Amino acid sequence: MEALNNIPIDFDTERILKMMRARSGAERFRKIVDELIEIAKPVARPKAIYGMCFIDSRDSDTVTIQGVKFTSHVMRINTEKIERVFPFIVTCGAELEKVSIPGDDALRVFCWDAVKTYAVYVASRYLSDYLKRRYALGEMSSMSPGSLSSWPIQQQKELFSIFGDVEKLIGVRLTEDFLMYPIKSVSGIYFSTDVKFESCQLCPRERCTGRRAPYDPELVKKYIPNG
Numbered sequence: 750m751e752a753l754n755n756i757p758i759d760f761d762t763e764r765i766l767k768m769m770r771a772r773s774g775a776e777r778f779r780k781i782v783d784e785l786i787e788i789a790k791p792v793a794r795p796k797a798i799y800g801m802c803f804i805d806s807r808d809s810d811t812v813t814i815q816g817v818k819f820t821s822h823v824m825r826i827n828t829e830k831i832e833r834v835f836p837f838i839v840t841c842g843a844e845l846e847k848v849s850i851p852g853d854d855a856l857r858v859f860c861w862d863a864v865k866t867y868a869v870y871v872a873s874r875y876l877s878d879y880l881k882r883r884y885a886l887g888e889m890s891s892m893s894p895g896s897l898s899s900w901p902i903q904q905q906k907e908l909f910s911i912f913g914d915v916e917k918l919i920g921v922r923l924t925e926d927f928l929m930y931p932i933k934s935v936s937g938i939y940f941s942t943d944v945k946f947e948s949c950q951l952c953p954r955e956r957c958t959g960r961r962a963p964y965d966p967e968l969v970k971k972y973i974p975n976g
Contacts, residue, residue, distance in 0.1 A: 750911075752918045753797045753879065758871045760786040760793075760864070768870070769863045781860045785850075789864050792844040795872035796919040798912055799837040799939075801884065804828060814938075817907050821900035824892060828940055835880055835939040836911050837891075838929075841868035843920040846931035865933040873935060886941055893937030895927075902927045908936055 762782050771778040805813040807829065810822045814834060828834060845868060850861045880886055895902030905927040909915050916922040921934050929936065 750798065750800045750913075753799075753872075753876065754794070754919065756795045756797060756872050756875045758793055758795055758868060760789060760867065762786065765863050765867045768866060769860070777856075778860065781857055782864065785857070785861050785864050788848060789845060789868070792848065793868055794842040794844045795840065795868045795875075796842055796921075797837060797839040797872050797876040798915065798919050799835050799876060799880065800911055801833060801835055802911065803833050804831070815911055817911055819900070819904055819907055821892075821897075821904075823897060823899040824938070827890070827892065827942070831941055835884075836908060836937070837876060837939060838909070838912065838915060838919065838921055838934065838936040839869055839872045839876055840919060840921045840929070840931050840934035841865040841872070843931055846933070862933075865931070869933045869935060877939070880939060888942055889939050890942045891937050891939045893935060896937075905929070905936060908938075 762779060765782050765786075766775065766778060769778065769782075800815070802815040805816065807813070807825050810820055810825060812819050812821065812824050812828055814836065845865050848861070850858050877889060881889065892900060894900050894904045894908055905923055909923055912918065920931070922930050924930060
């Protein structure tokens with residue numbers, strides 16, 4: 750296991766605005782985002798933790814990784830030709846989460862949320878690039894608990910158990926509802942693949958701001974029997 754506690758970040762106003770899809774009133778958004786970036790710069794400490802883990806066993810709907818059993822038919826298919834995976838947790842950092850933005854200023858709260866989203870995006874990209882360099886990996890894909898019904902969010906508990914005291918290591922804790930705090934955190938497993946996989950390809954929800962790939966009904970037939 751390795752914790753990355755010094756991930757560099759340069760805030761990019763244009764990219765944040767693009768992530769917000771701020772079209773109408775863009776200049777107003779730009780001014781607020783620029784102000785919030787100046788608040789974020791001195792305190793932002795995005796972090797990540799990962800492990801290089803071997804798969805112990807598989808059956809039709811489970812994969813056991815380093816002694817921890819995960820129930821997911823999609824994961825079993827995605828990992829059937831590989832022997833190691835990289836569980837991970839990435840966060841914008843508790844430092845940004847603790848910054849107080851007045852709740853009655855909805856626009857600033859919305860923009861601050863985008864700043865934190867950008868921080869976890871940067872940390873995720875950093876971790877992905879780091880893994881590719883360190884382990885000489887080619888194409889990688891990832892999947893996360895709760896992103897599909899095939900891997901329910903309750904399995905965050907099993908994922909966190911691989912790392913031990915995650916809150917002590919990178920400041921992320923699980924709530925009773927299996928959500929993460931800081932909220933702008935992501936978790937899952939990276940795995941090597943010949944063809945890029947995105948959970949979005951199996952999700953039919955049309956209006957999703959986080960969609961990274963189009964819905965693919967043919968792929969659903971492969972991954973989700975009777976899906």
